[in-house]
Amino acid sequence: MSKESSSFFEKKEPKKLLLEGLRGKCRLGPPAGERNRHKPRKPTSKSFLLPRARRIFFKKEVLAFLLVFLPSLAFAQLVQRDGVTLTQAQETRAENIGDQLRCLVCQNESIEGSSASLAHQLRVIIRQHVVAGDSDQAIMAFMVQRYGIFVLLKPPFSPLTFLLYASPFLALALGFGAFFLARKSTPPPPPPLTESDRARLEKLTES
Amino acid sequence: MTTRRNLLYAAPLAAVALAGAGFYTILRRMQSNDYDPHALPSPLIGKRPPPFTLPGTNGQQGFSNTDLLSPPRPMLVNWFASWCGPCAQEAANLDILAQNGLTIWGIAYQDSPAATAAYLSQYGNPYTRLAADASGLTAINWGVYGVPETYLIDKAGIVRWRWAGALTDQVLMGTLGPMLHQYA
Numbered sequence: 001m002s003k004e005s006s007s008f009f010e011k012k013e014p015k016k017l018l019l020e021g022l023r024g025k026c027r028l029g030p031p032a033g034e035r036n037r038h039k040p041r042k043p044t045s046k047s048f049l050l051p052r053a054r055r056i057f058f059k060k061e062v063l064a065f066l067l068v069f070l071p072s073l074a075f076a077q078l079v080q081r082d083g084v085t086l087t088q089a090q091e092t093r094a095e096n097i098g099d100q101l102r103c104l105v106c107q108n109e110s111i112e113g114s115s116a117s118l119a120h121q122l123r124v125i126i127r128q129h130v131v132a133g134d135s136d137q138a139i140m141a142f143m144v145q146r147y148g149i150f151v152l153l154k155p156p157f158s159p160l161t162f163l164l165y166a167s168p169f170l171a172l173a174l175g176f177g178a179f180f181l182a183r184k185s186t187p188p189p190p191p192p193l194t195e196s197d198r199a200r201l202e203k204l205t206e207s
Numbered sequence: 208m209t210t211r212r213n214l215l216y217a218a219p220l221a222a223v224a225l226a227g228a229g230f231y232t233i234l235r236r237m238q239s240n241d242y243d244p245h246a247l248p249s250p251l252i253g254k255r256p257p258p259f260t261l262p263g264t265n266g267q268q269g270f271s272n273t274d275l276l277s278p279p280r281p282m283l284v285n286w287f288a289s290w291c292g293p294c295a296q297e298a299a300n301l302d303i304l305a306q307n308g309l310t311i312w313g314i315a316y317q318d319s320p321a322a323t324a325a326y327l328s329q330y331g332n333p334y335t336r337l338a339a340d341a342s343g344l345t346a347i348n349w350g351v352y353g354v355p356e357t358y359l360i361d362k363a364g365i366v367r368w369r370w371a372g373a374l375t376d377q378v379l380m381g382t383l384g385p386m387l388h389q390y391a
Contacts, residue, residue, distance in 0.1 A: 104352035
């Protein structure tokens, strides 16, 4: 037992050494002795830019350009999907809508995930509607109007889908019903023994 | 007491037997081709087709939704494509229907005019009017999700029935025939 455990530690020893070695090599920054050699110099200017660069940076024209250009960067992240050009935010919205719609050709895939040509066309339509500024509900309604509620991967609660949503609760109710019926059907405990019964029992156990 | 207990034991068996009977019926009907579990109910039923105008192809006249407002007799609009296998399967039945006086208008879905012409010369042309939906966008407005699809339009221009898939003999006898009688 002790031998085994010692061998276990022996095996671990080189690994430990290796880890320490690595730690020494991978340490960030210079070794302790050199650590203070590159102290940050005292700043010669309070600005983060050199005086010459500062002069150019603060020119009116440059400032005006940046004023126009920088905000447009937020919208400039255009992506192209299925031949439609739209911003990243619009694409995310379109993907979210497409994920909730069923591809009618493959029927168990979403429009977003399907490679069917109809799914591709519907992706294009979704993106065109998103770019045109239609709401998610309007785009969903567009699809339901053409393909019925089957196009929705999550069916809405309606008289048609009532049983679908109610079935877990119905099953639970049925289970409880069966349970109570089964409990009722267990026979009640037998009545206590009468005097004559006891005498008979005594007689039987005696022999 | 015991009868109730027996009843409890019989309940699961009865449920299984009922499910079995259900599966049997569904499979039987699937086999005889008058039930398709993938078929969707069309939201167009009970309504007029959405606005559209499609050009003719194969030298035939195209049509628009206004041409379907009040046909003299119930008629069919058949979506097909030369590249579609089940379309060729139902072509013979469409020819028979046309020869028996049923008006059928065709819409070639995402098809080139040359391919449509070649297909019609091979399988026969049952269409009195023939339009081309090259982009497939009109099809989306109709709720078409594959070809072939056949729509029955009554004398008031209202869509009464939609069949997605080939018009087999069983469909003609079992469904289309009675529908045509009903809306004649």
